[in-house]
Amino acid sequence: MPGIDGFIYPNEVELQWSVLIVLYPFLTGLVAGAFILASLERVFNVAAVKPTYRLALLTALAFLLVAPLPLQMHLGHPERSFEMYLTPHRESAMAMFGFVYLWYLMAVLVLEIWFDYRKDLVLTWRASTGLKKWLYGAFTLWSDDISDAALRVDDRVGRFITIVGIPSAFLLHGYVGFIFGSVKANPWWSTPLMPVVFLFSAIVSGVALVMLLYIALSRLRRVSVDMRCLDTIAKYLLYAFIIDFSLEMLDLIHRIYEADESLRALDFMVKTRLFVSQIVVQIMLGTLVPIVLLGLTQLVRFAERTRRAIYVLAGATTLIGIMAMRWNVVIGGQLFSKSFLGYTTYKMGFATREGLLPAILIMMLPFVILAILLRLLPPWPSGHDVKA
Amino acid sequence: MDETRRAFLAGAGKYIILTGAASLAWDYVVAGQPAQAPNYTATDHWWGMIIDIDKCIGCGLCVRACKAENDVLNEPGRFRTWVERYQVDPADMDHPTVDSPNGAYDGFPEIDKPGGGVKVFFVPKMCNHCAHSPCVQVCPVGATFESPDGVVLVDKDRCLGCRYCVQACPYGCRYIDPRTHTADKCTLCYHRITKGLTTACCEACPTGARQLVDLKNPNDPVHEFMRTHKVHVLKPQMATGAKVYYNGLDGSVR
Amino acid sequence: MGERSRPYAHVLRVAGLFLFGFAVFLVVRWALVPADFGRLGFYRAGALDSARAVKVRYAGEATCVDCHEEPAQLRKGQGHERVRCEACHGPLGRHADGDFETDKPRALNPRLFCWPCHAELAGRPALIPQMDPKDHAVGESCIECHKPHRPKAESQ
Numbered sequence: 066m067p068g069i070d071g072f073i074y075p076n077e078v079e080l081q082w083s084v085l086i087v088l089y090p091f092l093t094g095l096v097a098g099a100f101i102l103a104s105l106e107r108v109f110n111v112a113a114v115k116p117t118y119r120l121a122l123l124t125a126l127a128f129l130l131v132a133p134l135p136l137q138m139h140l141g142h143p144e145r146s147f148e149m150y151l152t153p154h155r156e157s158a159m160a161m162f163g164f165v166y167l168w169y170l171m172a173v174l175v176l177e178i179w180f181d182y183r184k185d186l187v188l189t190w191r192a193s194t195g196l197k198k199w200l201y202g203a204f205t206l207w208s209d210d211i212s213d214a215a216l217r218v219d220d221r222v223g224r225f226i227t228i229v230g231i232p233s234a235f236l237l238h239g240y241v242g243f244i245f246g247s248v249k250a251n252p253w254w255s256t257p258l259m260p261v262v263f264l265f266s267a268i269v270s271g272v273a274l275v276m277l278l279y280i281a282l283s284r285l286r287r288v289s290v291d292m293r294c295l296d297t298i299a300k301y302l303l304y305a306f307i308i309d310f311s312l313e314m315l316d317l318i319h320r321i322y323e324a325d326e327s328l329r330a331l332d333f334m335v336k337t338r339l340f341v342s343q344i345v346v347q348i349m350l351g352t353l354v355p356i357v358l359l360g361l362t363q364l365v366r367f368a369e370r371t372r373r374a375i376y377v378l379a380g381a382t383t384l385i386g387i388m389a390m391r392w393n394v395v396i397g398g399q400l401f402s403k404s405f406l407g408y409t410t411y412k413m414g415f416a417t418r419e420g421l422l423p424a425i426l427i428m429m430l431p432f433v434i435l436a437i438l439l440r441l442l443p444p445w446p447s448g449h450d451v452k453a
Numbered sequence: 454m455d456e457t458r459r460a461f462l463a464g465a466g467k468y469i470i471l472t473g474a475a476s477l478a479w480d481y482v483v484a485g486q487p488a489q490a491p492n493y494t495a496t497d498h499w500w501g502m503i504i505d506i507d508k509c510i511g512c513g514l515c516v517r518a519c520k521a522e523n524d525v526l527n528e529p530g531r532f533r534t535w536v537e538r539y540q541v542d543p544a545d546m547d548h549p550t551v552d553s554p555n556g557a558y559d560g561f562p563e564i565d566k567p568g569g570g571v572k573v574f575f576v577p578k579m580c581n582h583c584a585h586s587p588c589v590q591v592c593p594v595g596a597t598f599e600s601p602d603g604v605v606l607v608d609k610d611r612c613l614g615c616r617y618c619v620q621a622c623p624y625g626c627r628y629i630d631p632r633t634h635t636a637d638k639c640t641l642c643y644h645r646i647t648k649g650l651t652t653a654c655c656e657a658c659p660t661g662a663r664q665l666v667d668l669k670n671p672n673d674p675v676h677e678f679m680r681t682h683k684v685h686v687l688k689p690q691m692a693t694g695a696k697v698y699y700n701g702l703d704g705s706v707r
Numbered sequence: 708m709g710e711r712s713r714p715y716a717h718v719l720r721v722a723g724l725f726l727f728g729f730a731v732f733l734v735v736r737w738a739l740v741p742a743d744f745g746r747l748g749f750y751r752a753g754a755l756d757s758a759r760a761v762k763v764r765y766a767g768e769a770t771c772v773d774c775h776e777e778p779a780q781l782r783k784g785q786g787h788e789r790v791r792c793e794a795c796h797g798p799l800g801r802h803a804d805g806d807f808e809t810d811k812p813r814a815l816n817p818r819l820f821c822w823p824c825h826a827e828l829a830g831r832p833a834l835i836p837q838m839d840p841k842d843h844a845v846g847e848s849c850i851e852c853h854k855p856h857r858p859k860a861e862s863q
Contacts, residue, residue, distance in 0.1 A: 495755070507832055508832060508834060509832070510824060510828075510831045510832060510834070510835065511828060511830065511831060512823045512824045513823065514794055514823070514824075518765065518793075518794075518798075521764060521765075521797070521798050522763075522764045522765055522798065523761070524762075538830060539830075540829075540830075560823045561828060563826075563828060563829075564829050565829075566829045567829065572830075573829045573830030574830050574832075575830060575831075595744070595749040595750045595751070596750070597750075598748055598749060598750035598754070599748070600747075600755055600758075601747060601748070604758075606754060606755070606758050607754075608750060608751055608754035608757070609757070610751070610754070610757070611750075611751060611754070640758055640761075643755075643758040643759060643761075644758060644759050644760065644761035644762075644763060645763055645765075645767075647759050648759075648763070650763070650765075650767045651767070653764075653765050656765050656767060656768070656791050656793060656794070657765075657791070657793065657794045658794070659789070659790040659791075659794050659824055659835075660789070660834060660835065661789055
């Protein structure tokens with residue numbers, strides 16, 4: 066049969082999880098990473114990154130709202146997906162993730178945003194008329210107490226939520242890693258390192274995204290970029306990247322050394338079908354290039370404009386690399402047969418339900434939602450930047 | 454009454470009675486509701502299968518019977534059971550040549566008898582109805598489960614079609630039915646075994662290579678068979694509790 | 708609302724909203740989860756009934772023999788004794804049910820019924836007689852020498 070080399074089990078002729086399932090860990094990873102960046106300021110008091118605090122939270126929300134969409138479009142029966150909440154199988158990582166997602170969305174992200182924005186929401190409520198007034202009234206749950214005492218409560222509760230939110234963010238994306246890592250039938254996925262690798266690559270991608278958004282939005286708003294903020298973000302991005310790269314190399318070296326039954330199948334696959342996406346895009350372009358670029362900025366004192374350009378390049382290649390990583394895990398894990406004797410090919414459609422076009426549209430949607438959120442909940446009120 | 458008329462009446466009578474008896478038996482057989490087949494207690498049984506590699510001739514009748522019995526689509530990638538042909542060079546057991554043309558629905562095409570001590574044999578595959586099934590473990594909504602009598606089934610009214618179970622099965626025995634958009638796989642002909650019939654594949658197998666077994670039945674020949682033969686399950690390192698026991702399984706089988 | 712509402716009053720509103728949402732969830736859960744879910748295990752017990760309600764298509768040898776004793780007797784003592792009726796004659800559930808018109812045992816074409824088992828094929832264990840279709844009685848029909856229910860040829 067075309068596209069098949071060697072022997073695959075007869076039922077393996079079609080891939081089960083498509084590009085939409087590649088998008089899903091990418092989206093939730095951005096959420097976790099953006100949130101970790103936000104918590105750097107709130108919990109670890111890295112004051113320098115405060116200008117991006119609210120932007121990071123809104124970014125996390127925009128992407129988290131879109132995350133279930135690729136899953137729904139992939140399911141055979143999306144109308145039954147609520148069953149995961151009604152009769153969740155406690156032994157199933159996927160079922161438990163439904164609750165982790167809900168917890169993170171409602172109890173962490175939405176609440177943290179609410180408590181942080183509450184004062185501004187009340188002020189907007191008071192100052193507007195008509196439909197807008199009703200809308201902001203609803204946002205504030207019609208409580209207009211912004212006395213010092215109430216704001217102190219907000220600050221304490223917000224801080225508490227962020228503290229709870231950090232392990233929740235770790236759990237959110239670590240769990241996605243576990244959904245793959247716990248499948249003993251698939252040696253490309255099955256490793257205890259999977260949740261950790263996913264988590265650190267999530268942090269890398271989320272931080273890079275917020276960094277790029279901050280630069281882009283500052284451009285759009287025609288305000289100057291806070292370089293101290295940007296330099297600090299880039300530094301943390303580098304640290305996270307070094308850890309992420311080390312973990313992925315550890316996994317690779319371990320596999321090659323142990324050389325168990327699956328290695329020859331996987332090795333061949335990486336050298337042929339996965340060569341471009343894994344070696345070229347993920348490792349060289351998506352990991353080594355940004356690490357070298359970011360490392361350079363730590364060693365050599367570049368001018369502001371040069372640094373910004375480097376950060377843009379590093380951020381963009383990072384995002385491409387992390388997307389490639391998700392592709393290599395999800396699609397790569399399905400290209401070889403569980404018999405270890407053959408390979409198949411992924412035929413991605415274009416304008417089909419699980420094709421490239423819906424994937425592109427889904428990737429664009431969070432930016433649309435973010436634009437709306439930026440209007441409803443401006444991170445930088447009254448046109449001035451929040452100074453650290 | 455003369456001879457021929459008596460003979461005719463006797464013959465006709467026998468015919469009527471036999472048809473009636475068969476029809477009655479058949480009514481019992483087609484009765485789908487447990488209320489009409491009340492003498493089946495699930496917890497009295499623990500189903501499995503024995504597959505004897507030394508007897509499989511690779512005719513593919515089991516594959517056809519399964520598709521006919523269970524209304525399975527005759528297209529690539531939808532197999533509840535299939536047969537694989539292995540060509541193994543004992544000097545290189547890690548690299549067998551394996552093929553399964555359309556799951557062996559039409560048997561196997563002739564090949565030149567390989568020389569050099571290469572051995573050739575056939576391996577029927579199916580759902581192993583694992584006692585510690587990884588597919589049951591990962592299902593998010595309890596749509597796949599192990600019945601009280603040891604058969605792993607899919608609840609088509611609850612399955613979301615998320616395909617996690619297809620990923621989790623180490624044996625590749627699951628697939629998605631494009632008509633229902635739900636997971637599908639061998640049901641061990643649950644609708645037959647609960648009525649005292651054997652599975653369609655066992656019914657069709659001309660050499661007795663496939664045998665349904667009830668491990669809870671003390672009179673089942675499986676106990677003696679397991680005592681006197683060396684049996685093996687597929688991928689034992691996965692600790693799935695597979696209940697399809699192979700006799701004569703070569704180490705090169707995946 | 709009193710002159711000085713508690714500074715955490717808005718927190719209580721949020722908490723109230725969440726509790727309300729949780730209550731709605733519980734009601735929906737009670738309404739939508741099937742009553743027999745969880746009775747036998749983590750699944751809908753009715754699924755077992757659905758699995759058993761599938762139409763049976765192969766009648767099974769015992770049912771065939773109920774009416775057709777003669778072929779069963781004929782097969783005794785020779786190799787085809789252990790080949791069940793429907794392995795060659797196909798699924799005959801409806802026929803056994805009395806529908807003698809639509810479900811007839813097929814006229815057996817040797818190419819479809821004899822060679823798939825009896826042709827020489829690499830890897831085929833020697834438990835049944837096998838011959839090379841290219842030089843065994845070429846051009847002749849198998850049943851000229853081998854009666855299907857008593858396949859040993861006169862010459863054997």
